[in-house]
Amino acid sequence: MKILHITPEIAPWSKAGGLGDATSALAKNLAALGHEVRVASPLYGSVPGREKMGTLLDSLKVDVGGDPAKAACRVRSLELAPKAQAWFIEHEDYYGAREIYPAREDTAERAAFFGRAALDACLQLGWIPDVIHCHDWTTGLVPVLLNTTLKASPLGRCASVLSIHNLQHQGLLSRRILPFLRLPEWLFKAEELECLGGVNFLKGGILHATRVITVSPTYAQEILTPAFGFGLQDVVQRRQASLDGILNGVDLDEWDAHKDKHLAQTFSAQDLSGKRTCKQDLQKEFKLAQADVPLIGVISRLWDQKGLDLAVQVLPKFLRSDRLQFVLLGSGDSWLEQEYRRLADNFPGRAGVRIGYDHALSHRIEAGCDFFLMPSRFEPCGLNQMYSMAYGTLPIVRATGGLADTVRHWNPSTRQGTGIVFQHTDVGAVDWAIEQALALYARPDDFVSAQKQAMQAEFSWLKSAQAHLVCYGKAIQQH
Ligand code: ADP
Numbered sequence: 001m002k003i004l005h006i007t008p009e010i011a012p013w014s015k016a017g018g019l020g021d022a023t024s025a026l027a028k029n030l031a032a033l034g035h036e037v038r039v040a041s042p043l044y045g046s047v048p049g050r051e052k053m054g055t056l057l058d059s060l061k062v063d064v065g066g067d068p069a070k071a072a073c074r075v076r077s078l079e080l081a082p083k084a085q086a087w088f089i090e091h092e093d094y095y096g097a098r099e100i101y102p103a104r105e106d107t108a109e110r111a112a113f114f115g116r117a118a119l120d121a122c123l124q125l126g127w128i129p130d131v132i133h134c135h136d137w138t139t140g141l142v143p144v145l146l147n148t149t150l151k152a153s154p155l156g157r158c159a160s161v162l163s164i165h166n167l168q169h170q171g172l173l174s175r176r177i178l179p180f181l182r183l184p185e186w187l188f189k190a191e192e193l194e195c196l197g198g199v200n201f202l203k204g205g206i207l208h209a210t211r212v213i214t215v216s217p218t219y220a221q222e223i224l225t226p227a228f229g230f231g232l233q234d235v236v237q238r239r240q241a242s243l244d245g246i247l248n249g250v251d252l253d254e255w256d257a258h259k260d261k262h263l264a265q266t267f268s269a270q271d272l273s274g275k276r277t278c279k280q281d282l283q284k285e286f287k288l289a290q291a292d293v294p295l296i297g298v299i300s301r302l303w304d305q306k307g308l309d310l311a312v313q314v315l316p317k318f319l320r321s322d323r324l325q326f327v328l329l330g331s332g333d334s335w336l337e338q339e340y341r342r343l344a345d346n347f348p349g350r351a352g353v354r355i356g357y358d359h360a361l362s363h364r365i366e367a368g369c370d371f372f373l374m375p376s377r378f379e380p381c382g383l384n385q386m387y388s389m390a391y392g393t394l395p396i397v398r399a400t401g402g403l404a405d406t407v408r409h410w411n412p413s414t415r416q417g418t419g420i421v422f423q424h425t426d427v428g429a430v431d432w433a434i435e436q437a438l439a440l441y442a443r444p445d446d447f448v449s450a451q452k453q454a455m456q457a458e459f460s461w462l463k464s465a466q467a468h469l470v471c472y473g474k475a476i477q478q479h
Pocket of ligand 1: 016017018019021299300301329330331356357358359362381382383384385
């Protein structure tokens with residue numbers, strides 16, 4: 001198959017969260033299965049290594065309205081793997097700044113342009129994919145283009161798939177985007193793209209993609225309901241027959257405790273001794289006491305979604321009585337950053353907080369902690385709980401979305417389980433879950449057994465890529 005991904009993020013060149021990890025790992029694994037893969041994404045000012053990129057198209061005319069001087073771009077390219085190539089859409093005005101999602105006047109154009117540019121690149125190169133796989137709201141109007149403006153073009157025969165990595169972010173923007181993309185005005189109605197007086201990018205993608213994917217089976221069910229649908233539950237229900245939930249995986253090139261170059265010492269399920277060294281190393285890095293108390297870690301965006309406002313209310317009780325140590329790496333809402341900074345100030349030697357983004361440190365936290373906390377209100381898939389399990393760090397998670405699909409609650413009678421799972425979004429439930437974790441840590445045999453089960457759980461991208469191929473096959477048939 002020829003498969004084109006269109007995505008706002010591709011790791012390691014551009015990554016704001018799990019989406020960047022997912023697109024690059026999926027592309028590499030689809031290529032490893034013998035398919036021809038291209039991944040189109042913007043060349044942001046922050047993308048490293050552009051001097052190593054080739055030029056695929058020096059001047060590509062992009063069929064958009066607006067200022068004619070802005071309707072062209074350069075397409076740079078890079079080999080991701082044999083048979084897999086990244087295409088970077090280079091356009092100084094739109095993407096020259098460093099941020100991936102800046103707050104700007106031209107957000108709609110910025111999002112729409114690179115999707116249309118990717119399609120125009122295919123037309124110009126005569127490379128016509130069998131499937132066009134779009135990711136998240138920024139690419140939501142691509143399936144709409146394929147069904148309308150481009151229906152009679154060679155791309156009209158392409159099946160399209162839209163992955164929803166997070167339904168909360170929908171791209172509700174001005175209707176001026178319709179003439180910009182040369183989309184027909186009849187699309188501006190409630191049964192189509194209109195939403196609260198604007199155009200909803202993600203709604204367009206959900207309605208027009210041949211098939212829709214969520215990044216976990218449980219999330220596919222959750223978004224059919226008002227509690228998780230963010231107002232689009234009716235739209236998702238209309239597409240229920242074409243909806244699949246496919247879990248992301250763990251990229252073993254990046255997350256393998258046995259050969260991770262970021263760690264003080266590597267380790268495996270057979271020999272966990274290196275993990276102790278990693279814990280000591282992390283304690284040192286955060287100036288924590290070198291003590292044998294359970295160490296709980298967090299790496300996260302500090303947003304409402306992640307439920308870390310609940311955790312910050314619960315943690316002082318445990319820290320005060322010296323029953324655990326805590327480290328956090330993340331950034332986001334400033335009031336929550338402030339709350340966590342204060343936690344570290346109040347408990348020196350027991351809690352450490354780093355506000356910011358640090359790839360190498362994220363590896364050391366996954367390896368050095370005993371538990372990893374994710375009290376998310378919703379979690380489309382979540383990657384950190386899988387990385388944690390691969391590193392023998394037991395996740396403490398709320399039973400939602402991909403967390404529910406990947407972590408098995410420890411059962412003391414069967415001695416089976418890979419973490420601690422709780423149900424409710426409240427302070428009491430987080431408190432209960434941490435108590436469970438501490439009780440498990442206090443039984444070393446059980447704790448090590450859970451660690452080994454977690455490390456042996458298989459979350460392979462190959463399996464995920466195969467499931468995607470089944471979905472692509474259905475999409476091609478449907479189209
Ligand atoms: P989301 O995509 O909602 O942010 P995921 O768990 O799916 O959550 O993916 C988050 C990804 O981003 C993981 O790879 C995680 O390690 C990484 N990450 C998040 N915050 C940071 C940070 N401050 N520093 C380093 N990596 C981070």
